[in-house]
Amino acid sequence: MAVLTVKDLYKTFGAGTPRANRVLDNISFDVRGQTFVSIVGPSGCGKSTLLNIISGVETHTSGQISVTSDDGKPARMGYVFQDPRLLPWRSVRKNMLYVQDQADDETNRRVDKYLDMVGLGKHGDFWPGQLSGGMQQRVGIARAFAVEPDLLIMDEPFSHLDAITARALREQLQDIWSQSKKTVVFVTHDVVEAVELSDRIIVLQPGGKIFEDITIDLPRPRRQTDPAVATLQAEVLARLERMKGMAPQVSAAP
Amino acid sequence: MTATATQRRSSEEQASGTSAWRRRVTSEPAARVTFYITAFLIWVGLAAMFVRVPGPAAVTASLVKEFSRGEVFSNFADTFYRFAVGVFLSVVVGLAIGVIMGMSGLARAFFESPVLVGLSIPAIIWAFLTVMWFGFGDTSPIVTTFLTAVPFVIINVAQGVQGVSRDLRDMSSSYGVPLGRRVKDLILPAVAGYVLAGVRFAVIIGWNGVLLAEWFGGSGGAGFRARYWYDANQFAGFAAWVILFVIVIVVLDQLLFERAARRAFRWRDAGH
Ligand SMILES: Nc1ncnc2c1ncn2[C@@H]1O[C@H](COP(=O)(O)OP(=O)(O)O)[C@@H](O)[C@H]1O
Ligand SMILES: [Mg+2]
Numbered sequence: 001m002a003v004l005t006v007k008d009l010y011k012t013f014g015a016g017t018p019r020a021n022r023v024l025d026n027i028s029f030d031v032r033g034q035t036f037v038s039i040v041g042p043s044g045c046g047k048s049t050l051l052n053i054i055s056g057v058e059t060h061t062s063g064q065i066s067v068t069s070d071d072g073k074p075a076r077m078g079y080v081f082q083d084p085r086l087l088p089w090r091s092v093r094k095n096m097l098y099v100q101d102q103a104d105d106e107t108n109r110r111v112d113k114y115l116d117m118v119g120l121g122k123h124g125d126f127w128p129g130q131l132s133g134g135m136q137q138r139v140g141i142a143r144a145f146a147v148e149p150d151l152l153i154m155d156e157p158f159s160h161l162d163a164i165t166a167r168a169l170r171e172q173l174q175d176i177w178s179q180s181k182k183t184v185v186f187v188t189h190d191v192v193e194a195v196e197l198s199d200r201i202i203v204l205q206p207g208g209k210i211f212e213d214i215t216i217d218l219p220r221p222r223r224q225t226d227p228a229v230a231t232l233q234a235e236v237l238a239r240l241e242r243m244k245g246m247a248p249q250v251s252a253a254p
Numbered sequence: 255m256t257a258t259a260t261q262r263r264s265s266e267e268q269a270s271g272t273s274a275w276r277r278r279v280t281s282e283p284a285a286r287v288t289f290y291i292t293a294f295l296i297w298v299g300l301a302a303m304f305v306r307v308p309g310p311a312a313v314t315a316s317l318v319k320e321f322s323r324g325e326v327f328s329n330f331a332d333t334f335y336r337f338a339v340g341v342f343l344s345v346v347v348g349l350a351i352g353v354i355m356g357m358s359g360l361a362r363a364f365f366e367s368p369v370l371v372g373l374s375i376p377a378i379i380w381a382f383l384t385v386m387w388f389g390f391g392d393t394s395p396i397v398t399t400f401l402t403a404v405p406f407v408i409i410n411v412a413q414g415v416q417g418v419s420r421d422l423r424d425m426s427s428s429y430g431v432p433l434g435r436r437v438k439d440l441i442l443p444a445v446a447g448y449v450l451a452g453v454r455f456a457v458i459i460g461w462n463g464v465l466l467a468e469w470f471g472g473s474g475g476a477g478f479r480a481r482y483w484y485d486a487n488q489f490a491g492f493a494a495w496v497i498l499f500v501i502v503i504v505v506l507d508q509l510l511f512e513r514a515a516r517r518a519f520r521w522r523d524a525g526h
Contacts, residue, residue: 052424052428055428056427056428057424057427057428077428077429078429079425079428079429081421081425083421085421085422085424085425087422087439087440087443088521088522089443089444089446089521089522090439090443090521094439098426098429098431098435098439099426099429099431127521129521129522147429
């Protein structure tokens with residue numbers, strides 16, 4: 001598990017140019033322990049940018065951001081992207097090993113364990129192109145879990161999938177997550193999905209400010225069909241109604 | 255109006271519907287063979303019209319004589335050795351510089367001009383220069399082959415590397431995949447097609463280099479032998495060597511590259 005601290009975070013693309021585009025505006029939050037946090041907001045509000053800053057692919061303009069492991073070691077992170085992002089010329093198993101520190105026996109066993117967990121134990125030697133989109137996304141999820149990350153980061157991992165596959169994967173994700181102690185930051189534009197999965201929902205508004213920080217206190221395991229889940233989903237949706245009509249503002253940097 | 259239904263034919267029907275010989279005649283190998291036959295007939299025609307164009311019979315006779323003199327294998331072995339070393343060096347150096355150029359804008363800015371200059375210098379210039387610099391021996395043809403081929407490999411590989419999926423590069427850097435593994439598992443397979451194209455260029459351009467250097471270098475080899483007959487005004491002997499070069503290139507291309515390409519792209523052709 002990990003401690004993620006984000007403090008006074010700003011991100012402006014093209015800062016100092018006439019095209020300056022502020023995407024994240026004074027973001028602060030902490031996540032620690034076995035928590036499942038969702039970041040929700042309309043498309044273009046800066047969710048992916050925030051994740052890219054956490055993962056180090058993108059630099060922030062100002063503010064602090066730190067990820068530490070509970071045990072004081074450098075935090076390991078796992079990522080699941082919107083699309084599977086597999087190397088098409090490597091087998092499923094080699095794709096899993098590609099992001100591992102080592103390729104020893106123990107790592108191989110771990111890779112097999114997580115492939116089994118997502119139901120692809122027999123597909124290790126397949127090429128990604130031989131799997132369906134949903135199966136490829138499961139490989140992406142297994143790959144992230146197999147690095148045994150302290151912090152797991154997921155960017156709309158189910159948004160490209162059909163509803164039936166997405167539902168099955170959401171349930172699978174909850175099961176794997178509750179067995180393994182991990183801090184999760186999960187991005188989605190789907191409030192319904194966020195309520196089903198999360199302990200806490202951070203809502204971003206257009207322009208990249210935090211709009212609301214909602215705690216979801218429901219027993220697990222949750223299923224999409226639970227009435228309690230459905231009730232809370234409706235309630236959260238109603239609270240977010242107020243955000244409707246907010247124009248995505250393109251504000252220049254100060 | 256008559257009702258029409260579109261009937262799709264199954265692969266089994268298609269297979270049984272066309273006779274075997276007809277499928278063979280309209281196949282791609284058949285098209286290739288047709289070209290060779292046409293080219294041969296044109297050659298025979300030209301030889302019949304012009305005295306200075308040796309016909310197939312004369313050329314074959316010279317070739318047989320050249321074989322019986324024992325000139326073919328030793329000269330070809332020399333040429334092949336120089337050619338192989340030159341191409342190998344150009345592929346190794348070209349891959350390294352190409353990958354670096356593709357990955358770093360700084361390296362691109364540095365290498366862009368020399369590579370362009372290299373591309374524009376024809377093999378014959380290198381042949382002259384290397385014979386001047388290194389004299390007669392193996393060095394001139396090797397260096398000529400290398401200098402002629404390496405810019406083509408570099409430019410192809412660099413272009414391929416720049417085209418490597420941004421998503422996969424981001425994935426690799428977010429997982430902190432070490433550079434060596436990134437080159438081996440992401441960059442190189444992604445540019446395999448470009449590398450093959452680059453090596454193919456290197457082979458074909460490299461032949462130019464090695465033959466020209468031998469032509470001027472006078473140190474044995476296929477190019478040297480071709481010049482020997484040219485200087486002796488024996489066009490059939492000269493043509494015999496030209497035909498040999500052509501055959502070698504075609505065979506190399508078919509044997510090596512077709513196979514290498516099929517192997518490199520197994521993942522793409524795998525059935526579902
Ligand atoms: N590399 C970039 N350069 C410039 N602008 C960018 C870049 N990446 C994202 N943006 C802009 O940042 C905003 C937020 O994008 P993103 O974080 O992808 O939103 P979300 O994931 O919430 O849909 C968009 O307006 C987008 O145009
Ligand atoms: Mg996004």
